[in-house]
Amino acid sequence: MMRKYTGLTEKYLLGQKKRSLLTIIGIMLSVTLLTAIGTLAMSYQDKLVRQATQDYGDYEVSFNGVSGNDVPRIVNQAAIGSAGVIHRIGYAVVSQTSEKEKKENPFAAPYRYLNVKGYDSQAMNKLQVQLESGRLPQKPDEIILSSWSLNYFNPKPEIGSKITLNLGERIEASSGKVKSPNTIGDFGWDLDEKFQPHAKQQYTVVGIMKPAKNVTWSSTFIYSAITYDDHQQTDPAKPYFIYATMKSMDKIQDKSEAIVSSLGWSNVDQGSAQELNRESVIKNVRIEYNNELLKLFGKSTYDNVNQSSLYAFIAIILIIMGCTSAVIYNTFHISVLERISQFGMLRCIGATPAQIRKIVLKEAAMLSLIAIPVGLFTGTILMKVLFYNISLLTLGFLNGMHMVISVPVLLAAAGLGLITVYVSALGPAKLASSVSPLEALKTSGSTVVEQGSFKRLSFANSKWLGFEGRFASRNIRRNKKRFRITAFSMIISIVMYIVFSGLANIMGTTSASGINYSYSLDYQGGSRSIPNSVYNKLESLEGVSQAYAFYNHQLQALIPKEKVNPDYYQQQKGMYSVEKGNEYRTDNNYLVSYGINGLQELRPKLTSGSIDASKMNDENGVIVIQKIRMITEQGTNMIIDQTRFKVGDKIQVRSMDSHGGFKTVTVVGTAEQGPLSGDYVESAIIQMITTPKVFENVTGDNAYSRVFLQANPDASPKVITDYFKSLVQKDAGYSYRDRVEEMKQDRNDAITLNIFLYGFIGVIAAIAFLNILNTVSTNLILRTKEFAVLKAIGMTQKEIRKMVLLEGLFYGIFATVYGSLLGTGLSYGISYLMRNALQVEWTLPWISILIGSLGAIAATLIASYWPLRRLSRIKITDGLRGEN
Structure with missing residues (x-):
């Protein structure tokens, strides 16, 4: 008997194809939303990680000023996955500052220097050495030069040419004391300093470096040059700089401190790497954490930043799940309400409440098996189209942004979709199983008249709206459950728009471009x-x-x-x-x-x-x-x-x-x-x-x-x-x-950021619109018998149309009030949760409220148009028989 009852599910779904299709669309849209947002998030994180890697380096922690003896002891630590090593080879004079230049600029350095450093292959990769032309050095007698230094050589070197450098140290002219080295970068000079050469070295120029993105005023007199050194042998008397990637980002500060402790170091300063060419004098060993990269994985050494980002992310996911659950719940609830009499019949012929629940849950499972794969596909295709259109524009930072199709994201979207379908179907299933057989047979769930006060819509009873307005005001209160479902659907859509447009604005604020000149x-x-x-x-x-x-x-x-x-x-x-x-x-x-x-x-x-x-x-x-x-x-x-x-x-x-x-x-x-x-x-x-x-x-x-x-x-x-x-x-x-090229890039970045943000908002707006369209259309189609009764007692199609449109307007006004309040509160809440990671002044989102509210009302009116056209073609006798 059980098998026979549950077998009715397939027959019902096939018999009510349009209703089943609307339910599938609701589930599909929910999974599409989860897939699209997950894919956007992963793609954006991938871009930010690659950008941070390029700007700040592909490492997590650096140990600066390490003696040569300690280099292998750090590199071979069990916690370290890979490490690049750098050391200073020495300075070389490119040219001497002319007397005329000194006269014109009394603060000019006495020389223009090359700061020659030895990188191993891991260091070149981790510090993202960028070339204008040529290749990276692969041998100790090969070198790459900064493009800014070329004009000061005589003759100007080209790729393939050989140069001989007098390597040495900078000393104070008055005391003869060797100037203590800075970090890998350089900062400042003394007007009385002199250069003391030690050895000549011939190099072959194999590449030209781009200027560093984060440059300082000292870059006009001190230029970077890089040669190759595999660091198989290290000098105990020289300081080395180790840039390491850990095997795991978890507890990275604790692991770094454990390494320091195992080596018996003292006076170790710890800080955060802000720039690739960070300038700060080192007196002792210094540990720096690449927090610009770590925070993108939620592994910053700032615990409050990690927690704030995690809380905000969880809040966003919960909002998405809440919204998608509401969409699915609405669909099932309307379906169950309109089938109360059918469930009553089943109860009369012996079906138990448990069997009725299983019928509804099986229906949910079967629709999910169809809708969830389609939702995964449409969400992925939607993002593919967005990224393809952006790539055609060849603009800005999104030019290097790749769509990341993540299997964990797809599995999470499918899993969350399935969970939300099941949870959303529990309420309607419970409602269906609790139906009294006699009561269900006596009346339809869609036409139960409920007692209630209409004072809250007294303005709708005004004569200026006509009797259609009075009918509309009573209709939306006559069946409270249907009213709540439809209004809640609109509220959810407004909330989604306000919250996610606020997030987009925050992203835009934190990605503003710099000073605007050519x-x-x-x-x-x-x-x-x-x-x-x-x-x-x-x-x-x-x-x-x-x-x-x-x-x-x-x-x-x-x-x-x-x-x-x-x-x-x-x-x-x-x-x-x-x-x-x-x-x-x-x-x-x-x-x-x-x-x-x-x-x-x-x-x-x-x-x-x-x-x-x-x-x-x-x-x-x-x-x-x-x-x-x-x-x-x-x-x-x-x-x-x-x-x-x-x-x-x-x-x-x-x-x-x-x-x-x-x-x-x-x-x-x-x-x-x-x-x-x-x-x-x-x-x-x-x-x-x-x-x-x-x-x-x-x-x-x-x-x-x-x-x-x-x-x-x-x-x-x-x-x-x-x-x-x-x-x-x-x-x-x-x-x-x-800065002409930089300006082009800045403009392109601004344009593409707007495309990205408004594309994201467009996805949210489209799904919100379809959510309203689905709910309102389903609501109207399932009221076919009701409209047939109104026609039978003399209402014209024009009067019915006006009544339905006024209903939509009343729904919109109600949803606007509650949706705006809830959306504003959640927007502020997410901003509050993010305060430790990113503190941007929160302002009341008036524009988002206005757009979301007008959009919801417009969507309701548009959603009413197609069902009204369909209902106008249905004969009164067919409508009264309930053939919808």
Whole structure:
């Protein structure tokens, strides 16, 4: 008997193909969502890992300043999977700084050096040595040179040519003392230093290196050069640098400390590698952790960052599971409600509650076997199409982003889909099994009239909506279960849109591009001033769209205590340690001007106030850049207001090299970023943007030593670069930077990031729309008999259409209120959970609420259109017989 009852499942599914298809679509969409999000997450993580590897290195921990005797003891540790070793071979002089250059730039180094280092093959791989041309060295007599160093050789070396280097040490001329080495990078020089050669070495140039992404001002005089050394033999007297990847990332700090302990080291400093060419003097052995890479795997040495990322990830998964469960639950619940009479018949002929439950659960299992594989396929294809379209655009960082089809993701999506189907079917199965046979036969589950108050929709009873509005208001309350299912489906869709668009905005905030200029010209000569004639010439050059004279002067300022953001003060107490009455005296302030045209660039970035150059000149007006990006000691990436200045506030300032009194500047506006910046300031400084006249009034100086140029990307750069080269040849104090290619990449990155984010939001919006479409359409189709009754008593098709559309509008208004509240709360909750890893100021998502709410209402109205057309073609007699 049991077999016969459960055998009804197949017959029902085949007999009600459209209803079964709608249920399959609901399950399929849920699995599609899980698959798409999992694939996006894995692909994005893969891209971030490769980007972090390129920028910071493919290692997890480095041991710096290790003696030669300890190198094999570390490399052969059981916890270490692989390790690359580097050591300094020595310096070599490329050229001596000319007397003219020294005269023009009194702070120039006496020589231009090569810093020659020996890398083994693992080190070259782990530190991601990037080549412009040629290949990596494979023998000790082969070398690769920085592209920036080539012009200072005489003659200029080419790939395949041989060079002879006098290797030696830098010493203090006055004392003869050898300068202690820095880290693998270089930082600074002494004006009285000399070079002491020790040995000659001939090398064959086999490659040219790209300039390092993270460069310092010392890179203009000290250039990197790399040769090969397998480090089979090490010198006990030399320091070595070991870059290691552990066999497991778990408890990486504990493992590193255990290695140190086993070697009996003392005075070991530990830190976090921020850049590939990190500059810091080592006195003892130093351990650095590549946290930029580790945090992408949730294995950062900052425990709070790991926990925060994990909690946020779990919260997102739970939201997805909750939403998908709701979609499936809605589908099954509506199906069960409309079949109450059928289950009642089965009860009358002897079916037990357990058998009824098994019928519903078997139905869920059979539909899952069809829908889940289809959902996995459609989710994968959807992502494939997205990535293919992006690849056609050949834009930005997504150009190197590959779709990662992860078997664990597919298995997890299938498993979560199956679990959510089973859990979602339990409620309807229980409902079906609890049906009273007599009650079920007496009435249909879809037409039970429930008592209730309609006061909450009293506005819908207004005469201006007509009797259709009154019918609609009563219909949505007449069957509370159906009302809750349909409204809940819309609420879920709004919640999903608000939450995931908020996540996309956070990603966009943390991926902003940097300063926006094509070229810059600097002058470090004796006068430290670029003549106006040079600026005018630059402004008139073909291809230059805008030129900005850059004035910059450090100030001492008196900051009222109440104007310092207390949260920022907790992070940077040392900056506000000098008190003067009710004010802090600070030195980290800069008065900056980009010229009058720079103020135009600042207008879109104002958060308060306005820009009026003449008014600023009259009042010594400044615009304060309040926000800053910083990484706290706990590893939190934070965007925070430094100050709380408002329009009209006064600030006392004076030049750092002045012993006179303070001058007053007036805050005429605040902004989050500078005129040419696409990112937040990362230095702990307070910038005040002003006009050239105010700059001169406050500092007594009207000189500028830098000019930024924005160029037409379609114009030839030759005219601009030729003029730069002519300036450098005439005066060695000039130098310039060409950022045209970098600018193209920055623009491409911004465009592709938006494509990626809005593509992601598009997936969420499409699934939310289909969720509403499925629920509303199912709801209307299953009310065929009800609409036939209304037609039989005299309602026209037009009146029914108006009634149904008003129902959709009422559903939308109800869902908007609750969906907006719930979505906003969850958005804030996820932002709160992420606070230890990434702290971005949370703002009320008004735009997402508006778009999500209008989208839900529009989706409901659109979802009503097709069923209404179908119902209009059904005859009254067929509808009354329930042939739907």
